Amino acid sequence: MTADLAALLATERERFLADHPRSIALAQASAQHFLFGVPLHWMRDWPTPATLFVREAHGVTLTCADGHTYADFCLGDTGAMFGHSPPVLATALAGQAKRGLTCMLPAEPAADVGALLARTFGLPLWQLALTASDANRFVLRWARAITGRAQLLVFDGCYHGAVDDTLVDMDPATGATLRRPSVLGQVHNHHAFTRVVPFNDLTALDAALADGQVACLLAEPALTNCGLVPPDDGFWPAARELCRRHGTLLVMDETHTLSTAPGGYAKAHGLAPDFFVAGKAVAGGLPCAVYGFTEAMAGRMRAAKDAAPEGHSGIGTTLSGNALTLAALHAALTHLHTAASYAHMNTMADRLEAGLSAHIAAHALPWTLTRLGARMELQFLPHTPRRAQDVRDHPNDTLEALTHLYLLNRGVLLTPFHGMMLLSPATQATDVDRLLAAFGRLCALLQG
Ligand SMILES: Cc1ncc(COP(=O)(O)O)c(C=O)c1O
Numbered sequence: 001m002t003a004d005l006a007a008l009l010a011t012e013r014e015r016f017l018a019d020h021p022r023s024i025a026l027a028q029a030s031a032q033h034f035l036f037g038v039p040l041h042w043m044r045d046w047p048t049p050a051t052l053f054v055r056e057a058h059g060v061t062l063t064c065a066d067g068h069t070y071a072d073f074c075l076g077d078t079g080a081m082f083g084h085s086p087p088v089l090a091t092a093l094a095g096q097a098k099r100g101l102t103c104m105l106p107a108e109p110a111a112d113v114g115a116l117l118a119r120t121f122g123l124p125l126w127q128l129a130l131t132a133s134d135a136n137r138f139v140l141r142w143a144r145a146i147t148g149r150a151q152l153l154v155f156d157g158c159y160h161g162a163v164d165d166t167l168v169d170m171d172p173a174t175g176a177t178l179r180r181p182s183v184l185g186q187v188h189n190h191h192a193f194t195r196v197v198p199f200n201d202l203t204a205l206d207a208a209l210a211d212g213q214v215a216c217l218l219a220e221p222a223l224t225n226c227g228l229v230p231p232d233d234g235f236w237p238a239a240r241e242l243c244r245r246h247g248t249l250l251v252m253d254e255t256h257t258l259s260t261a262p263g264g265y266a267k268a269h270g271l272a273p274d275f276f277v278a279g280k281a282v283a284g285g286l287p288c289a290v291y292g293f294t295e296a297m298a299g300r301m302r303a304a305k306d307a308a309p310e311g312h313s314g315i316g317t318t319l320s321g322n323a324l325t326l327a328a329l330h331a332a333l334t335h336l337h338t339a340a341s342y343a344h345m346n347t348m349a350d351r352l353e354a355g356l357s358a359h360i361a362a363h364a365l366p367w368t369l370t371r372l373g374a375r376m377e378l379q380f381l382p383h384t385p386r387r388a389q390d391v392r393d394h395p396n397d398t399l400e401a402l403t404h405l406y407l408l409n410r411g412v413l414l415t416p417f418h419g420m421m422l423l424s425p426a427t428q429a430t431d432v433d434r435l436l437a438a439f440g441r442l443c444a445l446l447q448g
Contacts, residue, residue: 009405013405037051047408058083080285107326128290131161132277142275143216157389167186198388200235229370254266256375359439359440375421376422378403379391
């Protein structure tokens with residue numbers, strides 16, 4: 001690559017500032033009362049020199065405060081995987097909004113929602129939470145309670161939300177559990193309770209489980225939060241068997257891998273987890289997460305609860321399972337998690353994959369495209385990664401920032417923290433072609 005990346009990035013930053021006077025004004029006003037100028041500090045993690053403010057979002061078209069439109073491939077980092085404000089969801093929410101939002105009692109559709117969850121994801125019993133972070137926290141508590149084991153096992157490079165136990169890294173030299181240095185206010189003694197092994201490493205997995213102390217393996221089917229790291233052929237069937245042999249529960253966090261197929265990766269691949277977790281898009285983007293489990297787990301969960309004294313279980317939050325959430329979940333499970341949705345998402349993903357691969361090859365760039373159903377990752381490394389360390393070995397912050405900002409300035413949004421592109425039932429060929437045209441121009445620019 002011959003281009004001066006820093007100079008190109010500076011040019012794109014200037015272009016953004018010139019094009020977004022209204023966003024800049026809103027950013028200045030918001031800074032008066034919001035820390036970092038935004039309601040959630042992650043909203044500043046985009047490579048834009050000022051925050052981009054959103055006027056509205058429909059389908060995959062996002063309109064910013066300055067009136068520019070964008071083809072959205074970030075889709076709220078998966079929350080809007082089925083498109084922004086799908087009409088069936090908007091109608092269901094408007095209807096329920098007139099009939100009560102939250103009562104600390106189940107709304108009438110609860111039984112139907114339970115049946116839809118079982119049909120969609122293939123597990124018989126369910127509980128609700130408001131975020132995937134919460135759902136993971138609650139499942140972890142159940143797993144420890146029912147196994148009587150203290151240890152948790154995760155893969156290096158994992159992200160399962162704001163769950164203290166999982167915010168750890170692996171020392172590449174010794175395999176020991178390390179604090180993740182970026183985590184604020186960290187006081188827990190993680191290395192006493194969380195074990196970490198590299199993804200796709202069955203030997204390390206077997207060794208970590210061998211002493212029979214691990215309550216559960218909490219894992220994504222593919223790592224989706226340090227680039228996209230797919231499982232080796234045969235990895236999951238073997239890992240599943242190891243968990244069984246060592247009495248460790250398998251928890252599949254499918255918050256992102258729902259993009260694989262209807263019902264998620266585990267269902268599509270016949271993996272039979274003990275627990276299944278999904279959040280973000282599960283109710284079409286309204287705050288909601290679900291966790292499902294087998295009859296065997298349910299029996300052990302009932303026994304644990306019955307054996308505990310009256311009082312706080314540490315599982316649940318006041319608004320979990322509220323009426324508005326149930327209405328959204330009902331609409332999403334009925335109309336969005338369908339074979340037709342995924343067929344369209346995959347057709348669009350085929351088009352995007354072919355186009356991006358052609359540009360990468362035509363410009364002989366040392367980059368890789370990794371795909372999982374309707375989710376795709378542009379990775380600035382020459383081969384498909386097998387573990388988190390492969391991704392860490394190829395840092396390229398400036399190139400990543402330039403790619404995002406260049407595309408954003410030309411009306412295309414990618415997911416900020418990495419090069420993820422997600423296709424939705426609302427994505428059209430014209431959206432894909434808009435991305436491909438801008439990406440082709442960027443490739444040419446980079447090769448001088
Ligand atoms: C795999 C996975 N699980 C859980 C979460 C947490 O989701 P939330 O931030 O909605 O709680 C994330 C967030 O990115 C995730 O990627």
